[in-house]
Amino acid sequence: MTNTVVSPVLEVGDLHVAYGKVEALHGVSLAVGGGQIVTVIGPNGAGKSTMLNAIAGVMPNNGSMRGTLRLLGQDTADVAIETRVARGMCLVPEKRELFASMTVEDNLLLGSYRRYQAGERAYADQMAVVYDLFPRLQQRRKQQAGSLSGGERQMLALGRALMAKPQLLMLDEPSLGLAPLIAKEIFHIIVGLRQTGVAILLVEQNARAALQVADYAYVLETGDIALQGPAAELANNPKVIDTYLGLAKKSH
Incomplete structure (x- = not known):
């Protein structure tokens, strides 16, 4: 299953990122459409922030990255961060x-x-x-x-x-360090942003909250997409429940 959107704002294909000889991402592919919230969940060290930094152009591309990156249909893989921002990308x-x-x-x-x-x-x-x-x-x-x-x-x-x-808003752990009620308010605001038509790529450690607000979700584990699908389906997936939602479920 893939996230098929009619007019994708962001398309990432077969993205590989390495730190020296250690590869952090092993061929990640994803898509985000306008007015869509797409979340990437996974454990610490899975490569979530690396993925966002690579898409945003924050990481220097000295041969350590390969893959395709398109923003609003334009090839953006080899352009400077300033150009990505000018085209509508914001991290x-x-x-x-x-x-x-x-x-x-x-x-x-x-x-x-x-x-x-x-x-x-x-x-x-x-x-x-x-x-x-x-x-x-x-x-x-x-x-x-x-x-x-x-x-x-x-x-x-x-x-x-x-x-x-921005046409594409990328959020890296927006609830990090926030009290639960404040985090809930932030997620409520993120949902409201969907109505403006902006495409949102959300990386979040709080898998339960992320799956509640997202339209589509990817599970990133040790640099690979382990699972993907509509967020509501993944929220009911036994593997996702056991690995990412089990502790939260028991605490309620």
């Missing part, structure tokens, strides 16, 4: 990487810098959209980013990414 990394001494509003404006550079006059209009999604950020727009709570920092990282009006 929200696990560490969020905010500018702590800058205000919330200035962090958001930085997210639209590429649009400003490209001469878009309406680049700041997206601020109103972000504030609608994250009213708390509007309340704290003059505060330094470093003074925010963990949940607010994650909201700011998401909001900054959305300022670029």
